[in-house]
Amino acid sequence: MDRLWTASAWTNRLAGDLLDLLFPPRAEEGPLREHLPPFCVRCCAPGFLLCPRCQETPPSFLWARAPYRYSGAVKRAVLQLKYGKQIDRIPWLAELLEIGFRTYAATFPWDALIPIPLHPVRERSRGFNQAEEIARLLGKRQGIPVQKALLRVRPTPPQAALPRDERSINLEGAFRPQRNFDLVGKNLLLVDDVITTGATVRECAARLSESGAGLVCVLAVARS
Numbered sequence: 001m002d003r004l005w006t007a008s009a010w011t012n013r014l015a016g017d018l019l020d021l022l023f024p025p026r027a028e029e030g031p032l033r034e035h036l037p038p039f040c041v042r043c044c045a046p047g048f049l050l051c052p053r054c055q056e057t058p059p060s061f062l063w064a065r066a067p068y069r070y071s072g073a074v075k076r077a078v079l080q081l082k083y084g085k086q087i088d089r090i091p092w093l094a095e096l097l098e099i100g101f102r103t104y105a106a107t108f109p110w111d112a113l114i115p116i117p118l119h120p121v122r123e124r125s126r127g128f129n130q131a132e133e134i135a136r137l138l139g140k141r142q143g144i145p146v147q148k149a150l151l152r153v154r155p156t157p158p159q160a161a162l163p164r165d166e167r168s169i170n171l172e173g174a175f176r177p178q179r180n181f182d183l184v185g186k187n188l189l190l191v192d193d194v195i196t197t198g199a200t201v202r203e204c205a206a207r208l209s210e211s212g213a214g215l216v217c218v219l220a221v222a223r224s
């Protein structure tokens with residue numbers, strides 16, 4: 001057991017060193033880059049007041065927000081957590097998420113935080129779902145229950161690897177609501193670490209709305 005742990009600690013250490021090489025800390029970037037307007041009022045895509053995608057197909061969520069851009073220190077921490085399994089990054093990312101919560105979401109009467117699910121196979125290989133971990137810390141601090149109300153029933157390649165028009169097709173049928181949660185009329189805040197294209201949160205919000213949810217919004221640490 002000890003040997004196993006040591007081996008895995010070494011693997012993590014190596015992954016961490018590799019990440020340092022790939023994403024060296026850049027002092028000139030500053031530790032954090034805030035995601036400031038102008039951004040789309042619905043999906044917070046940078047550079048728009050209402051982006052073409054939301055004009056064409058309004059999302060099922062009222063708004064999606066992230067307090068930081070996915071770059072610099074935030075990107076490093078997310079990659080260290082997801083691919084280097086450096087779980088000591090969770091509290092800091094949860095703190096950043098809470099800054100976003102206080103900025104955008106504190107005045108809403110949330111019934112639950114809903115983490116964006118990973119496919120069970122990916123969650124097993126990673127050992128955790130980063131969205132669920134940061135949602136749990138936020139929920140504890142804000143007194144809001146965390147409900148794993150969505151399931152990822154189909155593994156999908158990473159969205160960023162696909163052309164834009166294939167992203168939503170790729171996600172069709174990838175998520176479904178858990179049967180044991182009554183979502184009717186509930187105010188739900190979806191939580192993720194990073195919003196990349198917005199396709200995943202759109203798909204998840206659509207499933208929650210179909211289940212009768214009242215208000216659905218999205219909060220992430222960072223936006224690409």
Ligand SMILES: [Zn+2]
Nearest residue numbers: 040043051054
């Ligand atoms: Zn938009």
